[in-house]
Amino acid sequence: MSAHVLAVGEALVDVVHRPDGSSEEHPGGSLANVALTLGRLGRDVRLATWLGSDARGADVRSWLAESRVALAPGSDGAARTSVAQATLDGTGAATYEFDLEWQVPAGAGAADDTLAVHTGSIAAMLPPGDADVRRLLAAARDTATVTYDPNARPAIMGDADVVRPRVEEIVALSDVVKVSDEDLAWLYPGREPLDVARTWQATGPALVVVTLGGSGAAAVTAAGEATVTAPRVDVVDTVGAGDSFMGALLDGLWSAGLLGADRRDALRAITTAETQSLLAGCAAVAAVTVSRAGANPPWAHELDRRSKEQA
Numbered sequence: 001m002s003a004h005v006l007a008v009g010e011a012l013v014d015v016v017h018r019p020d021g022s023s024e025e026h027p028g029g030s031l032a033n034v035a036l037t038l039g040r041l042g043r044d045v046r047l048a049t050w051l052g053s054d055a056r057g058a059d060v061r062s063w064l065a066e067s068r069v070a071l072a073p074g075s076d077g078a079a080r081t082s083v084a085q086a087t088l089d090g091t092g093a094a095t096y097e098f099d100l101e102w103q104v105p106a107g108a109g110a111a112d113d114t115l116a117v118h119t120g121s122i123a124a125m126l127p128p129g130d131a132d133v134r135r136l137l138a139a140a141r142d143t144a145t146v147t148y149d150p151n152a153r154p155a156i157m158g159d160a161d162v163v164r165p166r167v168e169e170i171v172a173l174s175d176v177v178k179v180s181d182e183d184l185a186w187l188y189p190g191r192e193p194l195d196v197a198r199t200w201q202a203t204g205p206a207l208v209v210v211t212l213g214g215s216g217a218a219a220v221t222a223a224g225e226a227t228v229t230a231p232r233v234d235v236v237d238t239v240g241a242g243d244s245f246m247g248a249l250l251d252g253l254w255s256a257g258l259l260g261a262d263r264r265d266a267l268r269a270i271t272t273a274e275t276q277s278l279l280a281g282c283a284a285v286a287a288v289t290v291s292r293a294g295a296n297p298p299w300a301h302e303l304d305r306r307s308k309e310q311a
Helices: 030-040 055-066 129-140 160-173 181-187 193-202 241-255 261-268 272-290 300-310
Strands: 004-008 012-017 023-028 045-048 069-071 083-088 094-099 114-120 145-149 176-180 207-211 217-221 224-228
Touching: 004 030, 004 129, 012 055, 023 030, 023 055, 030 045, 030 055, 030 069, 030 114, 030 241, 055 069, 114 129, 114 241, 129 145, 129 160, 145 160, 145 241, 145 261, 160 181, 176 181, 176 193, 176 241, 181 193, 181 207, 193 207, 193 217, 207 241, 207 272, 217 272, 224 272, 241 272, 272 300
Parallel strands: 004 045, 004 114, 012 083, 045 069, 114 145, 145 176, 176 207
Antiparallel strands: 012 023, 083 094, 207 217, 217 224
């Protein structure tokens, strides 16, 4: 066994229907994309998910394996693999329908060598698995850093007034939270994103990061606030950008020696300069992701090459 990150949540197949009647399928899922990013950055990452033993499940497993993501035992116990149907209109805007089943694989949880447990999005809110996710996080705090990205899906999660207290419960359990300004606008209409981040940080997390789309990102810690601008790139699409940012955040915290329950005090003492450096690394990863189609985060060697080219 070796030190690793455990991601807990959905892996599924996206089916995209185009205006001309054509369609295509590709693997996806918020938590799967975070795990994929970590695997491509060279980290040992395990994904506890809920896939079927069908053709679509085989496609997802192959996609994850190619990026060095290991599946937690029992992750293939679903009756069928979940599907998200996206129908594009003439402008490229999509409407979604979901056929989802989610539960936490039996026995999934943090081990002695689990540095961090990450969850979010559908898995943290969709019953019956959501209650098991919260129990898993509470237990994981004894040995691991807990990280969370709400990554809201209103079409599945329902009313924001119902979702908000459940999100806040997980925020309070977490050491690190990453959230988009769009999610905060849905959860807290009319409130400034950083105002919400300050409120959340006061409830427990050492670090709350707010992504601001093309404007970059900001973070709140006990030491203060840090910001980063988004690198200038030609944007192809933003699919998976937030997930790759989250994966890069976990990678950066790992490099800084700030993952693990025994590093909780050090994480709480993170300096503004350290936070700034973390955000810059995350923005660089997300910039690559948005520069190409689909949720296609960079490999570590691509980042190394870009850094040399920009030096």
